[in-house]
Amino acid sequence: MALNVDDVRTLFEQYGSMAYSGEPVSQLEHALQSGALAEQEGASEELVAAAFLHDLGHLLNQQGETPTARGIDDVHQYFVLPFLRPVLPDSVLEPIRLHVDAKRYLCASDRTYFDRLSADSKRSLQLQGGVFDEEGVEAFLLKPFAQDAVRLRRWDDLAKEKDRVTPDVEHFLEIVQRVMDRHGDAVA
Numbered sequence: 001m002a003l004n005v006d007d008v009r010t011l012f013e014q015y016g017s018m019a020y021s022g023e024p025v026s027q028l029e030h031a032l033q034s035g036a037l038a039e040q041e042g043a044s045e046e047l048v049a050a051a052f053l054h055d056l057g058h059l060l061n062q063q064g065e066t067p068t069a070r071g072i073d074d075v076h077q078y079f080v081l082p083f084l085r086p087v088l089p090d091s092v093l094e095p096i097r098l099h100v101d102a103k104r105y106l107c108a109s110d111r112t113y114f115d116r117l118s119a120d121s122k123r124s125l126q127l128q129g130g131v132f133d134e135e136g137v138e139a140f141l142l143k144p145f146a147q148d149a150v151r152l153r154r155w156d157d158l159a160k161e162k163d164r165v166t167p168d169v170e171h172f173l174e175i176v177q178r179v180m181d182r183h184g185d186a187v188a
Contacts, residue, residue: 002086005177008056012169015059021120024162027058028169033159035175036166038152046091047148049179051155052172054096056080088176089183091145098140098149099156100128105140106153107131118160 003011016028025033035052043051057080084093103121106113108131117125125131132140140146 001083003083004087005173005180008053008176009169009173011056011059015062016169018059020055020160021124023118023120023160025160025164027055029164029166030055030156030159032166032169032172033161033164034152034155035172036164037155037158039167041151041155043151044091045175045179046089047095047151048172049088049176050092050095050148051152052176053080053084053092054099054152054156056084087180087183089179089186091148092179094143094145095148095152098143098146099152100124101132101140102146102149102153104129104132105137105146106150108133108137116157121157 012028012031016026016031018027019025020027020030023030031052031054034054035048038048038051060083061079081093081097084096103117103125107117107125114122114125114131143149
């Protein structure tokens with residue numbers, strides 16, 4: 001079943017108030033902050049949509065708050081893809097799919113990155129396969145949209161600030177709708 005904008009709105013209305021795994025923000029606040037950071041950097045609407053939607057899989061694959069503390073990787077980056085693939089282009093889907101691997105890449109390529117991760121991000125890193133080795137780094141960099149995934153990952157890491165002012169959910173849903181409309185026109 002493909003998600004439409006109303007479905008996304010409903011997911012955030014129903015589950016957006018859930019804590020974002022030990023951070024001082026909710027799932028919705030994290031999504032809004034991620035989208036806002038992408039916009040502030042002048043990212044394309046496709047990448048802004050990816051930033052806003054990148055953790056939607058947490059809301060679809062309900063594992064409770066902070067599943068990593070119980071040793072659970074909810075594979076949110078993959079879980080959401082079948083719901084979005086029919087309505088969004090790869091320029092949105094691939095950064096979402098790769099944002100976890102981008103963390104693994106950044107830990108391998110930036111000596112200071114791991115130390116800046118939150119406790120939950122460090123726990124999830126181990127559940128998600130750990131830091132890439134040299135071969136993993138090279139394979140990641142060859143993937144289409146890898147650099148967009150790295151940009152998304154950096155916004156993801158910063159989008160955990162209590163009481164940060166952002167545009168509202170409707171602002172980002174309008175962007176998602178425009179991207180969906182362009183994608184529908186392109187495949188029609």
